Amino acid sequence: MATQALHSAMVDSGGINREHMVQARLMQAVSLALTRGEDLSETMTQLSDYSRAHFLSEEVLMRLYSYSNYLAHQQDHERMVEWLDELLAKKGEQVAMAHAIQELTAIFLRHIGSHDVYLHDFLADLSA
Numbered sequence: 001m002a003t004q005a006l007h008s009a010m011v012d013s014g015g016i017n018r019e020h021m022v023q024a025r026l027m028q029a030v031s032l033a034l035t036r037g038e039d040l041s042e043t044m045t046q047l048s049d050y051s052r053a054h055f056l057s058e059e060v061l062m063r064l065y066s067y068s069n070y071l072a073h074q075q076d077h078e079r080m081v082e083w084l085d086e087l088l089a090k091k092g093e094q095v096a097m098a099h100a101i102q103e104l105t106a107i108f109l110r111h112i113g114s115h116d117v118y119l120h121d122f123l124a125d126l127s128a
């Protein structure tokens with residue numbers, strides 16, 4: 001199920017969705033590196049840095065257009081940043097990392113499929 005949702009996120013196109021595709025690919029790269037027992041440091045740092053920048057870009061858009069659901073959306077970003085920090089702190093703990101990346105992927109995909117879809121629709125309506 002997560003793979004199918006990941007695929008949906010990856011085949012999406014346009015503006016913000018391209019950034020979600022990059023996030024999905026980075027999460028997949030982390031999972032793959034974990035499965036292969038490779039060093040995760042660089043991919044994890046890329047996922048973390050990219051996600052933070054992406055969240056900020058959405059927050060700028062939400063503030064710019066006085067998006068009414070800003071607070072709930074921004075708080076969800078905050079929770080994901082906390083998860084990313086926890087994940088970075090687990091480096092070297094393979095089993096804990098595997099569990100955490102699975103949960104984080106599910107959380108990211110839930111966010112993309114809810115908060116980000118609402119924001120995308122809101123922004124699309126603005127330009128219609």
Ligand SMILES: [Fe+2]
Pocket residue numbers: 055058073077111115116
């Ligand atoms: Fe978002």
Ligand SMILES: [Fe+2]
Pocket residue numbers: 016020054058112116
């Ligand atoms: Fe997003």
